Amino acid sequence: MNINDQVELFMQGTEYGDEALKQAMKAELHQRLVEAEKEKRPLRIYCGFDPRKADLHLGHTVPMNKLRQFQDCGHEVTFLIGNFTSLIGDPSDKDILRPQLTPEEVAENGRTYAEQAFRILDPKKTIIRYNADWLSKLSFADLIKLASNFTVQQFLTRENFKLRWDKGDAIYLHETFYSIMQGYDAYAMRSDVQVGGTDQLFNIVTAARKVMTYMGEKPNIAIILGILPGTDGAVKMSKSLGNHIPINTDAPDMFGKVMSIPDSAMPTYSRLVTRWTPAEIKIMEDGLKNGSLHPRDAKMQLAHEVTSSFYGEAEAIQAQEAFIRLFQKHDIPDEIPEMTVPREQTLLDVLVTCQMVASKSEARRLVEQKGIKLDGQILQDGKETLKHEGVLQVGKRHFVKIKFA
Numbered sequence: 001m002n003i004n005d006q007v008e009l010f011m012q013g014t015e016y017g018d019e020a021l022k023q024a025m026k027a028e029l030h031q032r033l034v035e036a037e038k039e040k041r042p043l044r045i046y047c048g049f050d051p052r053k054a055d056l057h058l059g060h061t062v063p064m065n066k067l068r069q070f071q072d073c074g075h076e077v078t079f080l081i082g083n084f085t086s087l088i089g090d091p092s093d094k095d096i097l098r099p100q101l102t103p104e105e106v107a108e109n110g111r112t113y114a115e116q117a118f119r120i121l122d123p124k125k126t127i128i129r130y131n132a133d134w135l136s137k138l139s140f141a142d143l144i145k146l147a148s149n150f151t152v153q154q155f156l157t158r159e160n161f162k163l164r165w166d167k168g169d170a171i172y173l174h175e176t177f178y179s180i181m182q183g184y185d186a187y188a189m190r191s192d193v194q195v196g197g198t199d200q201l202f203n204i205v206t207a208a209r210k211v212m213t214y215m216g217e218k219p220n221i222a223i224i225l226g227i228l229p230g231t232d233g234a235v236k237m238s239k240s241l242g243n244h245i246p247i248n249t250d251a252p253d254m255f256g257k258v259m260s261i262p263d264s265a266m267p268t269y270s271r272l273v274t275r276w277t278p279a280e281i282k283i284m285e286d287g288l289k290n291g292s293l294h295p296r297d298a299k300m301q302l303a304h305e306v307t308s309s310f311y312g313e314a315e316a317i318q319a320q321e322a323f324i325r326l327f328q329k330h331d332i333p334d335e336i337p338e339m340t341v342p343r344e345q346t347l348l349d350v351l352v353t354c355q356m357v358a359s360k361s362e363a364r365r366l367v368e369q370k371g372i373k374l375d376g377q378i379l380q381d382g383k384e385t386l387k388h389e390g391v392l393q394v395g396k397r398h399f400v401k402i403k404f405a
Helices: 003-011 019-039 058-072 103-117 140-147 152-156 159-167 173-188 198-214 251-259 263-272 278-290 295-328 347-353 360-368
Strands: 044-049 076-081 126-130 193-197 221-225 338-341 372-374 390-394 398-404
Touching: 003 019, 003 058, 019 221, 044 058, 044 173, 058 076, 058 193, 058 221, 076 103, 103 126, 140 173, 152 159, 173 198, 193 198, 198 221, 251 295, 263 278, 263 295, 278 295, 338 347, 347 360, 347 390, 360 372
Parallel strands: 044 076, 044 193, 076 126, 193 221, 338 398
Antiparallel strands: 372 390, 390 398
């Protein structure tokens, strides 16, 4: 892939909130690629991950997909586990103080993060590093010198700090260290490019570039990616909101959840969580605009692409065929009532709550007769909770769409 094509691919899905800034980053990226080609070296790319949760959803994989694009073009990718920054907690996307994790929690989450990341990244081409290796060695004098590059006003004008300030909520001094520490990460690894979401704009564009310049290095280039909306297509994907697509699930579940997103979210998903090139995405979008491609078929392509990237081509094909049998051949009605139930309810309780059976004894009998299905899969244990949201079927004619509270 030539340099111009690489630039278009790497800038795909980026959002800076300012067109001038976007064009400046694009121009710097092009120039850095030219320089690296002359020097016959790959670009050094990294993204930092603070392992505050062990289970990831599709939204967490957006920067990983971008890292994989850099890998596929022959560049050096570092997956940085923030085992030191996690002890503070990134305040960038929160309007409340993040709880501090213990070193043991960080270590365990970091291990599972890396395992899940390798479902996207090539493990043979991925460097894993931990920022405690250098941040834990900084002295108080070092911190003073780094902090001298920033003003209190810069932090107080950040949206989430400003919200807390306006509400009279506490803003703790240690929270301002986070951006400085992340900036030092970029310097310590002499990175050319740093990848992150829009919530990392200040940390990367302001802090990291400022620290690297102060330390005598070329500032890294910011690849700022948009935030993936959940299956509702409206708000950020979040497990707490129930609009997430877990990656530790199975192929039919992932395929079905991608198929459930609104048509309006397809362009965003195409840019952020597929392996498609800008040219391939344009073909799909042009087809949707001129009517040569039906939205249902476009979404089928999208669901297949996302599912195959995690589970392989064979399982994606099986998931697609199962979806078509269940949903497109009218095995279920077009209009299905929706019910919200507590996630911790057992299957038997759900059936009673949704009034699909008259009693638990009837529910047990139907389970034993293999008459209960979730998204086409037979459920065989009435005492277990449902593994995921979906269409619950009782017999041949009764259906309800289950959502978790």
